[in-house]
Amino acid sequence: xxxxxxxxxxxxxxxxxxxxxxxxxxxxxxxxxxxxxxxxxxxxxxxxxxxxxxxxxxxxxxxxxxxxxxxxxxxxxxxxxxxxxxxxxxxxxxxxxxxxxxxxxxxxxxxxxxxxxxxxxxxxxxxxxxxxxxxxxxxxxxxxxxxxxxxxxxxxxxxxxxxxxxxxxxxxxxxxx
Numbered sequence: 001x002x003x004x005x006x007x008x009x010x011x012x013x014x015x016x017x018x019x020x021x022x023x024x025x026x027x028x029x030x031x032x033x034x035x036x037x038x039x040x041x042x043x044x045x046x047x048x049x050x051x052x053x054x055x056x057x058x059x060x061x062x063x064x065x066x067x068x069x070x071x072x073x074x075x076x077x078x079x080x081x082x083x084x085x086x087x088x089x090x091x092x093x094x095x096x097x098x099x100x101x102x103x104x105x106x107x108x109x110x111x112x113x114x115x116x117x118x119x120x121x122x123x124x125x126x127x128x129x130x131x132x133x134x135x136x137x138x139x140x141x142x143x144x145x146x147x148x149x150x151x152x153x154x155x156x157x158x159x160x161x162x163x164x165x166x167x168x169x170x171x172x173x174x175x176x177x
Contacts (some may be wrong), residue, residue: 027073039079043128044081044091046082046089048071051093057100061154062158064168070166092123097121104143110146124172134172138172141162142160142161
């Protein structure tokens, strides 16, 4: 009797094992991230022109930092080689089109929170395929406490502003996001 119980338990374990193995064998999930717009092999060079600041209010640090950060992002994340020649395969330019603050919250009779809005107009030229040329507007907002001045807010938000705008420009050009 004990021997038959052991055999039944062993048989159930064996059947359960087969079912589980079959389930895991057929129930696999695969996914991957794939760039929606890979860089064609014939594209070798890029040029980032100076990204001007044409907004009404000019943050003097923004344009040079955007320009340099965008160059570094492309160098560090693609195989493309930077050039200053007019015949660069990818020619990137643009300008800061908006830079202003607005009040976003009020407590009593005083402003409690402010928002810095930064707009950028991107001009991308693919000198190997005119159909891939692109112009796009990018708009990002950054909230800060109303008790600090704009220059204090810029000091704390500057890295975030640069990173967000550069990432957005990069994604528009290289990933079609």
